[in-house]
């Protein structure tokens with residue numbers, strides 16, 4: 217379909233408030249209006265075709281333009297687009313999806329609460345965790361420990377969990393029950409520390425923070441991404457998550473895995489916590505890849521232990537009064553079921569386990585370039601860190617805008633990568649082949 221791009225741009229500027237946008241740059245430089253997408257590619261309204269290196273925003277895991285996805289949603293919308301999920305009402309796709317998620321998730325996670333995305337899933341989790349401890353009579357146990365540079369969303373509570381300072385500049389946060397500990401950044405760990413020593417240091421710092429905050433009486437939970445995404449694709453040292461989990465259990469805390477990015481195949485498994493990191497969290501949150509971004513949906517997976525408490529409140533007849541009009545929306549749940557069916561049928565996780573290590577290996581060949589300080593990540597979640605000096609790891613000045621300029625040069629050559637300050641992130645659709653990887657690494661080298 218032909219579009220009047222200039223008219224659209226004027227309307228965009230006048231009426232559409234873009235998230236995470238520097239309005240001064242936006243007004244000066246405009247934006248690319250993506251009008252169509254197919255498989256690994258997206259197209260703008262000016263006739264340009266780009267390889268999508270970021271799966272929209274870490275989410276279009278099965279690739280773009282799948283007719284079956286559209287059909288599944290259309291059929292559900294025609295049959296029964298919406299009805300209330302409150303109280304004693306339910307719908308078929310939400311029931312079937314919950315059973316499927318319970319089957320795919322670690323064995324202790326059998327209860328699903330739905331929202332419309334990752335921020336709301338995290339926000340809701342805090343509300344449920346507080347309610348859970350209230351039911352147990354531990355009313356002072358409210359602090360949630362999160363990590364500096366972690367990203368958990370931008371609702372009021374999830375933005376408070378988010379530890380990226382620039383994200384919250386000018387906004388208020390709910391500091392009364394959130395505490396941030398150090399992130400695990402192996403590339404920029406203190407000089408002279410081995411990775412194992414760094415892991416000891418982070419775990420000890422975590423445990424001493426818990427003690428300082430009042431220990432088991434006050435600290436409710438720890439929330440972490442298995443691999444930190446927007447904070448710089450930071451892979452923690454070997455054994456880190458297991459040890460943080462053990463500290464949580466020692467102090468009667470819950471472990472919340474924010475798998476909004478890592479679930480649904482990005483690391484080669486439906487959920488990464490157990491399959492990759494060997495832990496069974498008390499809560500897993502997912503969104504994005506759950507529907508491959510075809511429609512908004514978030515899910516909070518709760519353990520049997522949490523459900524046993526919240527489903528038997530202390531007050532006779534008390535109602536679990538939390539939830540949304542669109543919790544378990546039939547059309548979104550039908551899309552998630554179809555997405556999972558496609559992933560299983562095409563063995564998408566298998567493709568990630570096969571091509572992922574090749575992507576890592578080929579991207580690491582870029583380390584011979586003078587500007588590339590670090591190439592890190594795992595499978596289909598990768599990042600390149602640019603530096604001014606590899607020996608000192610000194611950064612280029614902010615005005616150099618290195619991430620943005622690399623992204624612009626890639627885009628001119630037909631590849632979209634995401635700039636985050638001096639970083640460039642690759643989080644592609646999970647259907648990339650080795651040939652696509654070769655093409656991408658060739659463009660990045662140029």
Ligand code: PLP
Nearest residue numbers: 333334335367368369445476477
């Ligand atoms: N958690 C993580 C780890 C994320 O990466 C994101 C978004 O990028 C979110 C939560 C927030 O999800 P949403 O943007 O769907 O609200």
